[in-house]
Amino acid sequence: MKTKSILIIAFFLLISKSVFAQTAFKVEVKGKGTPVMLFPGFGCTGEVWNETVAELSKTNECHIFTFAGFGNVTPIEGPWLASIKDQVISYVKTKKLKNATLIGHSLGGTLSLWLASQETNLFKKLIIVDALPATAALMIPNYKGEIIPYDNPQSKMMMTMDQKAFDGMNSQSTSFMCMNKEKQKTINEWMHLVDRKTYVHGYIDMLNLDLRKEISKIKIPVVILAASNPDLTTVQNTYKAQYENLPSVKIEYAANSAHFVMYDQPEWFMNKVKLELK
Numbered sequence: 001m002k003t004k005s006i007l008i009i010a011f012f013l014l015i016s017k018s019v020f021a022q023t024a025f026k027v028e029v030k031g032k033g034t035p036v037m038l039f040p041g042f043g044c045t046g047e048v049w050n051e052t053v054a055e056l057s058k059t060n061e062c063h064i065f066t067f068a069g070f071g072n073v074t075p076i077e078g079p080w081l082a083s084i085k086d087q088v089i090s091y092v093k094t095k096k097l098k099n100a101t102l103i104g105h106s107l108g109g110t111l112s113l114w115l116a117s118q119e120t121n122l123f124k125k126l127i128i129v130d131a132l133p134a135t136a137a138l139m140i141p142n143y144k145g146e147i148i149p150y151d152n153p154q155s156k157m158m159m160t161m162d163q164k165a166f167d168g169m170n171s172q173s174t175s176f177m178c179m180n181k182e183k184q185k186t187i188n189e190w191m192h193l194v195d196r197k198t199y200v201h202g203y204i205d206m207l208n209l210d211l212r213k214e215i216s217k218i219k220i221p222v223v224i225l226a227a228s229n230p231d232l233t234t235v236q237n238t239y240k241a242q243y244e245n246l247p248s249v250k251i252e253y254a255a256n257s258a259h260f261v262m263y264d265q266p267e268w269f270m271n272k273v274k275l276e277l278k
Contacts, residue, residue, distance in 0.1 A: 022091055024084040026073045028064045031057025034124075035100040036277070037088075038064045039108025041131075041259075042206065043170075043191050043199060045071035048105065052262060055270055060277065063097070065108075069198025071190065078150075080198060081205035085114055092122060101277060105129040106259065107206055109224075116222070117214040126222045127276055129269075130259050132242045133211035140207075148204050155200045167192055177259035179229075187260070216245040223276050224251040225269060229258045 028046060030053055038049045046064035053062045067084055069075040076083060088111070092100060101124050104112035109131025116126055137143045161169070170191035174184050215222075224243075228235055232253060243249045252272060257264040 022087050023074070023076050024068045024080075024087040026066045026071075027091070028066075030062045030064065031060055033060040034277075035097045036060045036062050037092075037097075037100050037102050038062060039102065039104035039111055040066065040070075041106030041108055042203065043070055043194050044105070044187065045190055047071075047186075047190075048260075048262070049103075051266060052103070052270065052273065055274065056277070063100075069195035069202065071193060075195040075198050078201055079205060080202045081111070081209065085111060085118075088115060089119055089122070092119075099124040101125045101127060103127045103129070103273065104131060105262065106131050110135065110206065110209060110211070113211050113215055113218070113222075114209065116220060117211060117217045120217055120219045123220055125220055125276065126218075127273060128222060128224045129261050130225070130227045132238070133215050134209070134242060136207040136210065137212070137242065138238060145210055148207050150201050150204050152204075155204060158200050159196060163192075166196070178263055179256070179258050180260070180263040183260065183263040212242060213245060215243065218246060222246060222249045223272075224249060225261055225272055226251055226253050227257045227259050227261050227264070228253045228255055 026046075036056055038046065038052065040046055040048045046066040049062075049064055053064060056062050065088075066073050068080065091097075100122075102112040102115065104110070104126070106129070109126075109128035110133065112126045112128060113131070113133050116123055132138060134143075136148070158166070167188070171184075171188050174187045174191070178184050178187060224239065226235060226239060235253065236251075239251050243251070254261045254265040254268055257268075262269045
């Protein structure tokens with residue numbers, strides 16, 4: 001009887017583990033063919049890829065991610081970004097996805113670099129959209145790799161900011177990151193929906209991730225579709241410095257484009273992605 005009870009408990013634990021194994025994101029699958037996994041940028045939902053998926057799903061099986069705390073996906077306890085990374089690996093292995101290409105914008109691009117540097121034989125190719133291996137090195141003057149705590153003064157201020165001020169801050173940021181006026185409204189709607197703790201702590205997770213040395217482990221082709229704003233020379237110098245340990249990287253710059261390249265130069269972007277997937 002005791003053995004039977006142990007088996008029953010083990011069975012329910014196994015079920016429980018499989019049900020709750022992937023809580024860090026929601027995935028929508030569209031199309032058939034070679035798998036493509038699409039990761040949105042920080043605060044955005046998988047809908048950022050709607051136009052891209054409309055084309056790619058004709059020839060590929062698209063796995064479109066929305067991360068926990070964004071859109072209508074339930075927040076999770078931290079560590080937020082590490083949990084996403086680990087559960088993406090689990091997702092790929094459980095679903096037995098072979099030769100998947102990762103397409104990631106911003107945070108999603110950095111996540112793609114992390115995945116490919118850790119699981120060197122799991123993926124086929126990376127298409128990175130305006131993303132860096134070390135965001136903090138761009139944002140923080142004289143950055144030396146120091147760890148930023150969650151409870152820093154800036155984070156505390158953002159946690160207590162009222163919704164109107166929070167929306168205003170994001171709206172101002174969006175106006176610099178996207179030149180497409182209509183799409184700015186959509187981005188701001190996503191930012192309005194974010195779970196505040198995920199937004200604040202998740203951004204710290206991203207800043208604390210420095211992959212500049214780790215990317216040397218990547219074995220697969222990496223293509224970057226980068227914005228040229230605010231100044232092409234400055235942007236080129238930034239990419240050269242951040243990707244110096246991945247000399248095989250291929251970087252293409254979209255003219256007259258801010259951070260949301262897929263919105264600012266949609267035709268250029270779509271042609272490049274389809275070419276890289278052939």
